[in-house]
Amino acid sequence: MSSQDEIDTDEEMGEARGLTPEMVRTIRIALDEVRNDDVVAAFSELHAADQADLFELFDKERRQSLLLIVGPTLNPDALAEMDEPVRDAVVEMLGPEKLAEAITELDEDDAVYVLDALSEDQQKAVLETVADDIRLPLEEGLSFAEDTAGRLMQRDFVAVPAYWSMGQVIDHLRLTENLPDEFYGIYVIDPSFVPIGWVPLHRAMRTKRPVQIGEIMDHDPMVFPVGMDVEDVAYQVRQYDLFSAPVVDDSGRMIGVIMVDDVLDIVEEEAEEDLFQISGVKEDDLNQSIVRTTKSRFTWLALNLLTAILASVVIGLFDATIEQVVALAVLMPIVASMGGNAGTQTLAIAVRALGTKDLTSSNAMRQIGKELVVGTINGVAFAILIGIATYLWFSDPVLGGVIAAAMVLNMMIAGLAGILIPIGLDRAGADPAISSAVFLTTVTDIVGFFAFLGLGAWLLL
Amino acid sequence: MSSQDEIDTDEEMGEARGLTPEMVRTIRIALDEVRNDDVVAAFSELHAADQADLFELFDKERRQSLLLIVGPTLNPDALAEMDEPVRDAVVEMLGPEKLAEAITELDEDDAVYVLDALSEDQQKAVLETVADDIRLPLEEGLSFAEDTAGRLMQRDFVAVPAYWSMGQVIDHLRLTENLPDEFYGIYVIDPSFVPIGWVPLHRAMRTKRPVQIGEIMDHDPMVFPVGMDVEDVAYQVRQYDLFSAPVVDDSGRMIGVIMVDDVLDIVEEEAEEDLFQISGVKEDDLNQSIVRTTKSRFTWLALNLLTAILASVVIGLFDATIEQVVALAVLMPIVASMGGNAGTQTLAIAVRALGTKDLTSSNAMRQIGKELVVGTINGVAFAILIGIATYLWFSDPVLGGVIAAAMVLNMMIAGLAGILIPIGLDRAGADPAISSAVFLTTVTDIVGFFAFLGLGAWLLL
Numbered sequence: 054m055s056s057q058d059e060i061d062t063d064e065e066m067g068e069a070r071g072l073t074p075e076m077v078r079t080i081r082i083a084l085d086e087v088r089n090d091d092v093v094a095a096f097s098e099l100h101a102a103d104q105a106d107l108f109e110l111f112d113k114e115r116r117q118s119l120l121l122i123v124g125p126t127l128n129p130d131a132l133a134e135m136d137e138p139v140r141d142a143v144v145e146m147l148g149p150e151k152l153a154e155a156i157t158e159l160d161e162d163d164a165v166y167v168l169d170a171l172s173e174d175q176q177k178a179v180l181e182t183v184a185d186d187i188r189l190p191l192e193e194g195l196s197f198a199e200d201t202a203g204r205l206m207q208r209d210f211v212a213v214p215a216y217w218s219m220g221q222v223i224d225h226l227r228l229t230e231n232l233p234d235e236f237y238g239i240y241v242i243d244p245s246f247v248p249i250g251w252v253p254l255h256r257a258m259r260t261k262r263p264v265q266i267g268e269i270m271d272h273d274p275m276v277f278p279v280g281m282d283v284e285d286v287a288y289q290v291r292q293y294d295l296f297s298a299p300v301v302d303d304s305g306r307m308i309g310v311i312m313v314d315d316v317l318d319i320v321e322e323e324a325e326e327d328l329f330q331i332s333g334v335k336e337d338d339l340n341q342s343i344v345r346t347t348k349s350r351f352t353w354l355a356l357n358l359l360t361a362i363l364a365s366v367v368i369g370l371f372d373a374t375i376e377q378v379v380a381l382a383v384l385m386p387i388v389a390s391m392g393g394n395a396g397t398q399t400l401a402i403a404v405r406a407l408g409t410k411d412l413t414s415s416n417a418m419r420q421i422g423k424e425l426v427v428g429t430i431n432g433v434a435f436a437i438l439i440g441i442a443t444y445l446w447f448s449d450p451v452l453g454g455v456i457a458a459a460m461v462l463n464m465m466i467a468g469l470a471g472i473l474i475p476i477g478l479d480r481a482g483a484d485p486a487i488s489s490a491v492f493l494t495t496v497t498d499i500v501g502f503f504a505f506l507g508l509g510a511w512l513l514l
Numbered sequence: 515m516s517s518q519d520e521i522d523t524d525e526e527m528g529e530a531r532g533l534t535p536e537m538v539r540t541i542r543i544a545l546d547e548v549r550n551d552d553v554v555a556a557f558s559e560l561h562a563a564d565q566a567d568l569f570e571l572f573d574k575e576r577r578q579s580l581l582l583i584v585g586p587t588l589n590p591d592a593l594a595e596m597d598e599p600v601r602d603a604v605v606e607m608l609g610p611e612k613l614a615e616a617i618t619e620l621d622e623d624d625a626v627y628v629l630d631a632l633s634e635d636q637q638k639a640v641l642e643t644v645a646d647d648i649r650l651p652l653e654e655g656l657s658f659a660e661d662t663a664g665r666l667m668q669r670d671f672v673a674v675p676a677y678w679s680m681g682q683v684i685d686h687l688r689l690t691e692n693l694p695d696e697f698y699g700i701y702v703i704d705p706s707f708v709p710i711g712w713v714p715l716h717r718a719m720r721t722k723r724p725v726q727i728g729e730i731m732d733h734d735p736m737v738f739p740v741g742m743d744v745e746d747v748a749y750q751v752r753q754y755d756l757f758s759a760p761v762v763d764d765s766g767r768m769i770g771v772i773m774v775d776d777v778l779d780i781v782e783e784e785a786e787e788d789l790f791q792i793s794g795v796k797e798d799d800l801n802q803s804i805v806r807t808t809k810s811r812f813t814w815l816a817l818n819l820l821t822a823i824l825a826s827v828v829i830g831l832f833d834a835t836i837e838q839v840v841a842l843a844v845l846m847p848i849v850a851s852m853g854g855n856a857g858t859q860t861l862a863i864a865v866r867a868l869g870t871k872d873l874t875s876s877n878a879m880r881q882i883g884k885e886l887v888v889g890t891i892n893g894v895a896f897a898i899l900i901g902i903a904t905y906l907w908f909s910d911p912v913l914g915g916v917i918a919a920a921m922v923l924n925m926m927i928a929g930l931a932g933i934l935i936p937i938g939l940d941r942a943g944a945d946p947a948i949s950s951a952v953f954l955t956t957v958t959d960i961v962g963f964f965a966f967l968g969l970g971a972w973l974l975l
Contacts, residue, residue, distance in 0.1 A: 394814070
């Protein structure tokens, strides 16, 4: 039974590590009732990531009182875990001195990440407060461009020359004071500090002391130039199942390491970004202020208003026809909507495939052909369905024929537009996710209304 | 200059590891011209992941001839890297004997992954061919439910009792034959095999031989029950920055390990799934057959057809009004479209926030309120814009007022529906991504048409 007891303990522990709605409520009530000791007691037991979540879940006023109360028990790591808008607010409340204290306790890459989001004045105020030995590496970290390998990398790593014996390596590891907090392999470098090999720690541990490290290393590790885009880094890590890879400067010298766990967030953000951009959201605005959220969503909606007005103009061309056959007005949204939805299906697949490099010039023609065929088949299927439905509803076989023909045409065009628009934007160097949905709806609305009303004007009057 | 030469070499290497469109074309031409030696020479130099990509980029016929030619030079790992539809086709062509050979060379988790996608008959045929010592662990791996920690975990790990000295541990690592291929830490277990601690290898390497491992271990590692859903596993790994964690069976015994790189694909797929499902795509069908793609997209479009017909019925209620004021028909898609788009913005944010547990019962009310306010502000802004535009276009101030009022109402409802629908589906235990977009459009179409035409009928006739 002892093992059963053990697992129960573990599970309870696992639950304690998560932030349940009940815990949030308990802390909120304690906060509102100014039972500060209870707040501190509950808060200080939370994992840094859960502390960050708690700040995100509270509104502005409660965030402020929570910070005032928990102050020193806030785990500095929680800063790096917070959503940007929430972190901005917390940083603002902390002030430069306390922020500098927290920064000092963070890992270097986390510290750079937090500093990066500050205004230049704020950065300066914080950096002036910290000691030189901490400030200099942070300034160096900030000097790399955003979203590059340089920002993502850890600058602490273990590198030794190829002629060292395992004995020398182990003694070096045991005796050196300022080793990285965490490392899972040893890099082998040439005299000009160019990485030429890698030995995972498990191999090093199982190797006898006299063996030279150059004999057991994996040769020619894949390297990332310091200015490489983080999305490309993440792609390579996934594609080649890299566990870690050296980052090199312009002259090929090793200056850092990127590990698989560094790209986890990038991979998620990249896929998430496609969803947001296709849906017309510029950024994850869950915790953004109402003003900023409203503004950022306005732009996309304004674009969409222009599209919708353009579609209205097309309808307006046929106002005389509609006046005589009102059924056309009743049915016309069906054709446009089906085209828009079929096109969006294709768009989602194409945008992701471009992002993951599964859609390239090598297979573009084949995929375009496929989308045209799929669009045509489904177009015919839905043309038959809606043609019959229309005939039954309005007892007009010609009207049924008109909507069927418009449906086939619009769904074929939708399939083509759904893949050609993102490919075209990609070739033009634009992000295919950002604006493709607007272009797509413009096409499917205009084609849908024009085909249906045009055929109607021709055949029904 | 030697370091410059080095980096050039490295960069060329990096490029060689990628599969460029030129390389694909070269191989395709060699294939078409039956220059088999050239095909094999080019193919065999590719990384397994790039070999897999090559199969994905070719059409069915070329895939078949490529496989016939490269046969034994196909890296077994490429099987695990292929998109499922492509792998199915390749597996079919290989036949059970050759597949069994490939499976034997794969890591256990990759082998289980490949086997899992086969039909039961195929699985049986392959497993009958492989040796018992390989078959048994594979069968055990397959016995865990799909999408659980059991499937994801690596079943090779290093675990020792707490009272062992580092010297004992190192000797154990040096002398044991069947250690895992890769491991980055040592687990500490109690007598009933329950994990009680972890020592990362870098710490182990720097510890002197007489020290007991129990003294330097991290206590109480977070554990994953074997049946835990992989999405929950991925969430925990991200939330708590776990590098690796033990998987335990029902009695708490350690039976495997999940590492951060195991969840990389899960994290990506999860975010990608939300995009696909909101866009009405059931699965990544890029490399699916035309028939299967058409069928799977049909379902969503059929649902959408019903929605569109419902909206048409609403319009049909006002056919007499439209006959008298055709401008209503011209303008009505604008109101519906703006509502649909505003709602989709909210939907994307809400669905992702539910997936990443950033939207919980703790902040639901606050977020719902926010969406209502954002919807109202943008609704008023666009009401003014479209009201003025309509007045200028149709010289009818009442028509301008009607569309403005309908716009405010529909965008408020859109904001509410965009967050309430996914929250409701989530509470009901459904996946909020799958069907929320259909519900949303239904709401915004019906409210949009009803409000605009209803107000028009009331005020304009």
